[in-house]
Amino acid sequence: MATVERLLHPMHPKADDTGNKVTVVGTGQVGMAAVFSMLTQGVSNNIALVDVMEDKLRGEMLDLQHGCAFMKNARINASTDYSITAGSKVCVVTAGVRQREGESRLDLVQRNTDVLKIIIPQLVKYSPEAVFIIASNPVDILTWVTWRLSGLPRHRVLGSGTNLDSARFRYLLSEKLGIAPTSCHGYIIGEHGDSSVAVWSGVNIAGVRLSDLNPQIGGEQDPEQWRRMHQLVVESAYEIIKLKGYTSWAIGLSLSQLVGAVLSNANSVHPVSTYIKGQHEVEQEVFLSLPCVLGRGGVADVVRQPLTAEERARLHASAKLMHGVQAGIHF
């Protein structure tokens, strides 16, 4: 009798499904920061990793597996073969190239579309019921690309969008006001990128709108120049890329929050990239961020957020820009 059989008397085959399996494609800086956040925050204890770089993939898997004794019953698998992703509840895509210094997110569009053409059909094959969360840039356009390639209903395909930009904005608000970021309520909507829109009209602390205290807030005529805060949000990624080569921790935490909202059916509100044609009179078929209610099925609702005429005009400019770039993509 083998040692295992001498140790264990089998009663019933062990169940394989933890009910919270998450696939992450792309084990680079963003993918691994997301995985580490999910595992250590208890969002998922069942992770499947996929990448094309076999050695790196195996190295990341082993390194995480060796941390299992410090985690809550974690199960971590990795392969270049998508069959290991079968039955995932959420598929997160962080694969592809990232900006080099001086490049914008939009410069990556065709290269990363070509990457998604390989990845998305495989994910759909093995997890046809999953919610797909895209992080690869340019995230809004690649979320649209994923929706088209996947054939999935639009509520099940979303982009991490401006959840990160809004977190950066809330951090900067918190620094200026001396109030915790969790108590600073403000949304960046539209493109995750240079044309994003700060909804200054809605920024509030405990329901007190800063625009009631300073009607010029966020505008060019504002003597206090709060709009600089939004410029800093837009410049954030460029600054960090210049300093350390990539961004990782905040987007990892952001993805973990979004995955958690889906897996726990939280119905919590997050600014994520979703199909917005028809919202705020946007006419183009584009995915951009608006505050969305996230639950088990993905995007359950889009919040009808009041916008000023100027905020709406900026959102329209974002939509026009995205639509123009989409027209040049080769499928």
Ligand SMILES: NC(=O)C1=CN([C@@H]2O[C@H](COP(=O)(O)OP(=O)(O)OC[C@H]3O[C@@H](n4cnc5c(N)ncnc54)[C@H](O)[C@@H]3O)[C@@H](O)[C@H]2O)C=CC1
């Ligand atoms: N949405 C957001 O807020 C953010 C998005 N990003 C974007 O995330 C993406 C990833 O960034 P990093 O992790 O820093 O890049 P990275 O270069 O560190 O990792 C990318 C990974 O993708 C893998 N990959 C490439 N082609 C693949 C394929 N066909 N199948 C599977 N894996 C493949 C590479 O082998 C690599 O491991 C970039 O597009 C970047 O711009 C980065 C930060 C924030």
Ligand SMILES: CC(=O)C(=O)O
């Ligand atoms: C790279 C990127 O998209 C970001 O950190 O915002």
